[in-house]
Amino acid sequence: MQSSASYTIGIDFGSDSVRALLVDTRTGEEAATGVAYYPRWKEGAYCDAANNRFRQHPLDYTESMTRAVRDALAEAPAGAGDRVVALAVDTTGSTPVAVDASGTPLALLPEFAENPNAMFILWKDHTALEEAAEINRACRAAETDYSIYEGGIYSSEWFWAKLLHVLREDQAVADAAHSWVEHCDWVPFLLSGGDDVAKMKRSRCAAGHKALWHPEWGGLPPESFLTGLDSRLAGLRDRLFTETYTSDEVAGALAADWAERLGLPAGIPVSVGAFDAHMGAVGGEIRPFYLSKVMGTSTCDILVAPQDAVSAGQSVRGICGQVDGSVIPGMLGLEAGQSAFGDVFAWFARLVAWPLENILATSDAIDAATRDRLIADTRSAIIPKLSDAAAALPISTDVLALDWFNGRRTPDADQALKGAITGLNLGSDAPRVFRALVEATCFGARRIVERFIEEGIPVEGLIGLGGVAKKSPFVMQTMADVMNRPIQVARSEQTCALGAAMFAAVSAGVYPDVSAAMAKMGGGFDAEYAPDADRAAVYEGLYQRYLELGEQVERITHGRREDAAPAQPHERAMPEGAIK
Missing domain, CATH: 3.30.420.40 (ATPase, nucleotide binding domain)
Structure with a gap:
């Protein structure tokens, strides 16, 4: 490990705001924090709560992220920004968006700037109830149940249901959408200057828990299953992804223009993204068979288990998925939760x-x-x-x-x-x-x-x-x-951002793996409630x-x-x- 202080930044995109946390990689000390609220979301723009529609404009993410990082650096020790060695991002999910071939969300194009269907579909958007029901019927009728490793029931909160709903509802968006990406995949791609969606590194966490991805059937469900749901899905599988990556891997290097906007060194590693609760479990020093409960607007409950603790082919019914490496690489990550807390x-x-x-x-x-x-x-x-x-x-x-x-x-x-x-x-x-x-x-x-x-x-x-x-x-x-x-x-009030900072430290080579980063950078516990x-x-x-x-x-x-x-x-x- 380096002899002089180095820092990583964890950027945590929540439902209402984004937090940037600057962390000392040697001690886990939280050196500075910046928080910025999404201005359009705060005004209720593009949402219709009565009809379960919750959309977020990509500019809310980019503008608020910039303010949060800048604010964190402003209160940090002198020169800390120059000693940031990596950053990582977590987001809510499933929060997908339609993009063009360059990976640009359609809402950033002039013709779609005010169209909610061209924006990120927030995790709690439930407009796709009918599509989720169709996916469940199709999975139960298929020779292979593609929902088996996602608890056996597909939710309207997840990737395929949401994009299918939008493709059916909005022909203009359907015609313009080259592909679809999760929020946690788009931000690292953006920060590293990506301009070809085919080269975007997709999160194992997001793909395995929300998009029916599993190695057993070669990645995403086959074309025949998808087109059986709706002919509008024809060809989309080839424009999505096959490979997925854990968050200890590097998604790219921080691009010069974003380095200037954020006040960080250009070229530092940007980790592959993941969902907030999964990185939060790492920030909260999760250990095998302990249920980590991230308790906010909703709850996301995370449990990790050694691979040999679950027999091959065993599926845990009724949860939100079991995915190799979605929390800690090399361990099985299992997710559950409550839609409202x-x-x-x-x-x-x-x-x-x-x-x-x-x-x-x-x-x-x-x-x-x-x-x-x-x-x-x-x-x-x-x-x-x-x-x-x-x-x-x-x-x-x-x-x-x-x-x-x-x-x-x-x-x-x-x-x-x-x-x-x-x-x-x-x-x-x-x-x-x-x-x-x-x-x-x-x-x-x-x-x-x-x-x-x-x-x-x-x-x-x-x-x-x-x-x-x-x-x-x-x-x-x-x-x-x-x-x-x-x-x-x-102890930490920012466990999601802290977990992201730990992943950043691994991607920068400060620590060899996530367990070592947790041991050195964890904040421990400051309360216990006994029954x-x-x-x-x-x-x-x-x-x-x-x-x-x-x-x-x-x-x-x-x-x-x-x-x-x-x-x-x-x-x-x-x-x-x-x-x-």
Whole structure:
């Protein structure tokens, strides 16, 4: 390792903003951070929440990334920018976009600048429900089930469903789209001056978990399967990719123009990209059979296992995929998650804030400056105050909620499902309902753990990462009580960006592999929540009622929409000794 200080930069693209983290490769010290929010997204541009459409303009990414990196370097030690030896990027996913042959997103072309279909389709966009249902039917009817290593159920949140929906909806985009790329693949390609999409290095993480890629059938599903879905897919496979790469590999060298824009040395390695939770698991020092929970607007739950821990051909049903090297090269990465977590709390905060936005905002009883400050202060205090009030309440056996407000990701992806709240009466106030929503998200998290165990994958511990894990003791204690397991919380507030910085250090040759980078650059843990035995006993009964409520909602939903019903996972007895 180098004797003088060197730095890497991890760039983490979230749903609302991008973070740039400057990390000392010798110690893992987080030397500086820059955060920039997406301006168009913040204004709600190109989105239609009522119809589950969430799109992001590529300029939001490039402009915000530039500001975040520049801001981080401005607060860094003198000369630190000159000692940056590599950078890496993580993004949300699946967040694909249509591109031309040069790899340029269509929204960056004048004729498509305001067309949402030419923009990145954010992970939580659910406009492709019908296409996902068709893909599931096709996979079940095919001689080879191409969804088997993605949990056996394909989601509307993923690559093929989204692009097929856009190709059907927008002929102009369909005609102009030479290929499609994930956000985590496009940014490294852009930064390294790529101008031929055929030469783009594609992420193993993104391809394996979201695009039905697997070595068993030679990469992507065959042309016959794709054209059987829709003739519009004819020829696209050849314009996509065959090979994929893990994130310890170099995607390219930082181009001179981007080096100047960002204030970094030209020619430094840019790592192959990956999804945020997968790099976040590395930043949170994941270890085999520990479930790493990145807890933000949604959750993404990551587990790694040695290759020999899962027998050849074994598939873990109902999760979001199992991919060799998607987290740590040389190990199997398994992904699960919840489509809404923090978003559930944010929804309730918006609900109770309705009078602020629609009554107080138009009142002339006070001056405009005081009114605006009062609205802003109240809005920011809603969730903390609700958390304090809910924490002071006893566990209610009356109010019960279901967390599927944005559909269900795991187990058994089904984005047609909806949330529910039951047991309300005239005494059900906001803190009681909020507590039920928190409990529901924790029940959903427990169901994920149980699915891994049912499928023969032990869960030996839990690691909490992300904004909710760091900022909400109430949620974390409830999680520990519902799970009846202790939960460690990673010290870093920026584990996704930290994980990216670790991958950058490997691609620069500072460390020989990811495990060595984690050992030297990891920040450890600064909190642990232990379950309370009395509360855990009460939650055991409530959890069973949660499962019953879920069954009722599924029956109601699919009584209306039989075509959307997912394939049901096979029954499998829980192995002895699976809980360790």
